[in-house]
Amino acid sequence: MSEPISTGVVRLLGGALLFLAAAIYAYSSIGGDLAALAYPNMALLVAGGPVAMLASSRAWTRLGNASLGAGVLGFVVGLVHVMENLDKLPTIGAGVAVALLPMLYSFVLAFVMGALGSGERTRLNGKNRPEKAVDLAPYALTATTFLLLLTFAVLYALKR
Amino acid sequence: MHSMRALAGLVLGLALMVVASLLEGANLRALFFLPAAIVVGAGAVAAVVIAFPLATCGESLRAVFGNSAERGDARRAQRFFAVAGRGALLSGFLGALLGAVHIFQNFDRPEAIGPGVALALLSIAYGFGANVFLAQPLASLARGKAKARTAGGAP
Secondary structure (H helix, E strand, O other): OOOOHHHHHHHHHHHHHHHHHHHHHHHHHOOOOHHHHOOHHHHHHHHHHHHHHOOOOOOHHHHHHHHHHHHHHHHHHHHHHHHHOOOOOOOHHHHHHHHHHHHHHHHHHHHHHHHHHHOOOOOOOOOOOOOOOOOOHHHHHHHHHHHHHHHHHHHHHHHO | OHHHHHHHHHHHHHHHHHHHHHHHOOOHHHHOOHHHHHHHHHHHHHHHHHHOOOHHHHHHHHHHHOOOOOHHHHHHHHHHHHHHHHHHHHHHHHHHHHHHHHHHHOOOOHHHHHHHHHHHHHHHHHHHHHHHHHHHHHHHHHHHHHHHHHHHOOO
């Protein structure tokens, strides 16, 4: 606990910025549209996960797990939205892209929270003993789900 | 000596995989994609920077490859490499999501699908590989050192 809290905050912000900068670089280098990544409604939904978890636990890794759960929930909500508006959307793809955004937000949140929770005990995270690691099962589930989606998308696009 | 043997095993195993995929006819140049590598590398570094004070990086490397690690240092090195590996894994999944979003956004343009699939699949592969073949061996090496200190008595 020797490190001053200001150093800890700098580390936290620096790490998060590095992570986001790498993600933004990769996305724009494959020709992606950055404005399409912003979707405040779903960001609110994902933020609701850790906020709800605060009622029962203040361990960082649990908050990260809760945001992962909220991300999967947002994915399902987005997919249902796509199904409802099938005839109004320009393509199905645009709707599914929006449905994937909450999972993206929740991955960023869970990354930062998981790193905070499983790291060394400092004034920044202020915990008494090392926490359990972030549960990887939701990742496996979501990864499988959208890999399936990806496969279907590629097959569909190639067929046309 | 122990850590050198572990490193030799690591290099040998990776070389075996590369040779086997070359024999199978894989194109190694197609397996390298800089944006995916940057996402995964930055993810590992960012996780470590958030989780540990900056001095811990050097201390952990010394604890694994040096000969005079305290038990606490070895334990911390184990957590250090575990956190780095998990960061690489999770940022790999994030890169996969970014690629998937790109594909779905440009659903009607087939030329956008190639880079999207490359980012999606290769960042999963890099993240998984960095975790399983780099971070986990180092973490278990550190764990072995911590156990040896406990069993031997003298630190």
